[in-house]
Amino acid sequence: MTGPSSASARRAVEAVWRIEAARIVASLTRVTGDFGLAEDVAQEALAEALVSWPASGVPANPGAWLVTTGKRRAIDHWRRAERRDERYAELARGLSETVGGDWDVEGIDDDVLRLVFIACHPVLAREASVALTLRTVGGLTTEEIASAFLVPVATVQQRIVRAKKTLAAAHVPFEVPTPDEYPARLSAVLSVLYLVFNTGYAAPSGERWMRTDLSREALRLARVLAGLVPREPEAHGLVALMALSAARFPARLDEAGRAVLLADQDRTRWDRSLIALGRAALARVDALGRGRGAYALQAAIAECHDLASSVEATDWERIVVLYEALGRIAPSPVVELNRAVAVSMAEGPATALRLVDALVAAGSLDGYPQLPGVRGELLTRLGRVEEARAELERAARLTGNDAERAVFAAKLRALD
Amino acid sequence: MAKYMIIMRATDEAIEASKSIPFEEIIAQMGAYNESLMKAGVMIGGEGLADEPGVVVDFAATPPVVTDGPYGETKELFNGFWMLEVPTIEEAAEWARRAPLGAGSKLEIRRVHGAEDFPADNEWIQKEEGWREEQAGR
Numbered sequence: 001m002t003g004p005s006s007a008s009a010r011r012a013v014e015a016v017w018r019i020e021a022a023r024i025v026a027s028l029t030r031v032t033g034d035f036g037l038a039e040d041v042a043q044e045a046l047a048e049a050l051v052s053w054p055a056s057g058v059p060a061n062p063g064a065w066l067v068t069t070g071k072r073r074a075i076d077h078w079r080r081a082e083r084r085d086e087r088y089a090e091l092a093r094g095l096s097e098t099v100g101g102d103w104d105v106e107g108i109d110d111d112v113l114r115l116v117f118i119a120c121h122p123v124l125a126r127e128a129s130v131a132l133t134l135r136t137v138g139g140l141t142t143e144e145i146a147s148a149f150l151v152p153v154a155t156v157q158q159r160i161v162r163a164k165k166t167l168a169a170a171h172v173p174f175e176v177p178t179p180d181e182y183p184a185r186l187s188a189v190l191s192v193l194y195l196v197f198n199t200g201y202a203a204p205s206g207e208r209w210m211r212t213d214l215s216r217e218a219l220r221l222a223r224v225l226a227g228l229v230p231r232e233p234e235a236h237g238l239v240a241l242m243a244l245s246a247a248r249f250p251a252r253l254d255e256a257g258r259a260v261l262l263a264d265q266d267r268t269r270w271d272r273s274l275i276a277l278g279r280a281a282l283a284r285v286d287a288l289g290r291g292r293g294a295y296a297l298q299a300a301i302a303e304c305h306d307l308a309s310s311v312e313a314t315d316w317e318r319i320v321v322l323y324e325a326l327g328r329i330a331p332s333p334v335v336e337l338n339r340a341v342a343v344s345m346a347e348g349p350a351t352a353l354r355l356v357d358a359l360v361a362a363g364s365l366d367g368y369p370q371l372p373g374v375r376g377e378l379l380t381r382l383g384r385v386e387e388a389r390a391e392l393e394r395a396a397r398l399t400g401n402d403a404e405r406a407v408f409a410a411k412l413r414a415l416d
Numbered sequence: 417m418a419k420y421m422i423i424m425r426a427t428d429e430a431i432e433a434s435k436s437i438p439f440e441e442i443i444a445q446m447g448a449y450n451e452s453l454m455k456a457g458v459m460i461g462g463e464g465l466a467d468e469p470g471v472v473v474d475f476a477a478t479p480p481v482v483t484d485g486p487y488g489e490t491k492e493l494f495n496g497f498w499m500l501e502v503p504t505i506e507e508a509a510e511w512a513r514r515a516p517l518g519a520g521s522k523l524e525i526r527r528v529h530g531a532e533d534f535p536a537d538n539e540w541i542q543k544e545e546g547w548r549e550e551q552a553g554r
C-alpha cells in the first residue's frame with residue numbers, strides 16, 4: 001500500500017483543523033478560563049497532530065484528540081508556572097475521562113459564539129480582530145492569513161500576540177454580551193466579517209489563498225454566525241449581502257485582469273447557486289418580521305442587479321427606494337451618491353445631477369474620486385462634453401486605484 | 417474555494433441491512449450530520465435518491481436500449497449526493513468521513529467544474545450558461 005504524500009497528509013490534518021478549530025479553541029477556553037492560553041495550546045496540539053497523524057493516521061475522533069492534547073499542554077504550562085490551583089487539579093482529574101470521548105456537544109455552540117464575541121471585542125484594533133477571527137474561528141493558518149492580506153507572516157503573528165495580551169489586560173470575559181451591549185457587540189462582529197469580505201473583493205493575488213477565497217471564507221463565517229444567532233435579522237442580512245455580491249465575482253475581471261463594469265459584465269457567468277443562497281437568507285430576514293437592516297437593504301439592492309438580465313432591464317425604481325430606506329437607517333454621502341446613480345437610471349441624468357450637485361455643495365465627499373466620476377458621467381449623458389471632460393480628468397487624478405483610473409480614461413476617450 | 421460533490425453509493429447488502437435500523441433513527445442521524453454541514457457554512461446542496469428501481473439507457477447499441485434497473489455488474493447503487501464548498505479536496509474528504517454510514521457504503525468525492533475550466537469564448541459554453549440562468553429562474 002502506498003502512503004499518501006506528506007503534502008497531502010498535511011492537508012488532511014489542516015482539513016480537520018479548519019473544521020474543528022473554533023470548537024477546539026472554544027472548549028479549551030471554557031476549561032482553562034484563559035483565551036490566550038487556550039489559543040496557544042490549541043496551536044501546539046495542531047503542531048503535534050501534524051507530526052503524529054501522517055504516521056499513525058487520523059484518529060477516530062480527531063476533534064477530541066486535539067482537545068485532549070491541548071488540555072495536556074495547558075497542564076504542562078501550569079506545571080511550569082507552578083500554578084497548582086484548583087482549576088489545574090480539576091483539569092488534570094478530568095483528563096483521563098475525556099480521552100477520545102465526545103465533548104459537550106450541547107454547550108459547544110454557545111462556546112463558539114462566546115469565542116466570536118471575544119475575537120471581535122471592541123478593545124481590539126480592527127486588523128487584530130480580523131486576524132484573530134480568521135485564525136480561531138476560521139481555522140486559517142497564520143501563513144494563509146498573511147498571504148490573503150499581502151502582509152508578512154511576522155506581522156500577522158505579532159497582531160495575534162498583541163491581541164491576546166490586550167484581551168488579557170482588559171480582563172475580557174468569555175461570555176456572550178449582556179442584552180444592553182448585545183446590539184453594538186453583534187454589529188462589531190458583523191462589521192469585522194464584512195471587512196474580511198471586502199478585502200477579498202479587492203484585486204486577486206496570492207497562490208493558494210486567493211483573495212476571492214477570503215470573501216468566500218467571510219461568507220462561510222457569516223453563515224456560521226447566522227446559525228449561532230438565528231433570531232438576528234442582520235446576521236442573515238450579511239449572509240445575503242455577501243452571497244448576492246459574491247455571485248458576480250466570476251464576471252468582474254476580464255481575461256487580462258481588468259475590472260469589468262456592471263453594465264459590461266457577462267451575466268451568464270454569475271453564480272446562480274450563490275444567488276439562490278443569498279435570496280434564501282434574505283427570505284429568512286423577512287420571515288423574522290423585524291424589518292430589514294442596513295445589510296439586508298444592501299443585499300436587496302444586490303438582488304435587484306443579480307436578477308436583471310441587463311442594465312436596461314434592471315428595476316431601477318426599486319433600487320432608488322431601497323437606497324432611500326438605506327439612507328435613513330445608515331445615512332452616508334456614499335449611499336446618497338449611489339442613490340443618485342440609481343435615480344439617473346430611473347428618471348434620467350438631470351434629476352440625478354441636482355442630487356450630486358447638492359453633495360458637491362455639502363463638501364463631505366471632497367477628494368472622493370467617484371464624486372467627479374459620477375458627475376462626469378451624468379454630464380456626458382446630458383451632452384455637456386467640456387464640463388464632463390474636466391470632471392472625469394479630476395476623477396482620474398484623485399483615484400489611487402489603477403483599475404478605476406483605466407475606467408475613467410476609457411470614458412474620457414469616448415468623449416472624443 | 418471549490419465545489420465538490422460527495423457521491424453516495426451503497427451495496428444491496430448495505431441497503432438491506434439499513435432496513436433493520438428504524439427509519440427514524442436513520443433520519444435523525446442524517447439530519448444531525450446535515451445540520452453540522454449547515455452550521456459550518458459549507459453545504460451548498462444535496463439530495464437523496466428514492467430506493468426504488470430506475471431505468472437505464474444504454475448506448476452500447478444504436479439506437480440506445482432502455483432497460484429496467486441499475487447498470488453494470490456491480491451491485492452498488494448511487495443513492496444520493498451532497499454539494500460542498502470548501503478550499504481543498506482533503507476538507508471535503510474529512511467531512512465525508514463523518515457521514516453516518518456503515519460497511520457497504522462508499523462516498524466518492526469529485527470536484528465540480530466551474531466556468532473557469534472552459535474557454536469563455538466557446539459558443540456552446542455560453543449557451544449552457546444561459547440555460548442555467550433560465551433554469552435558476554426568477
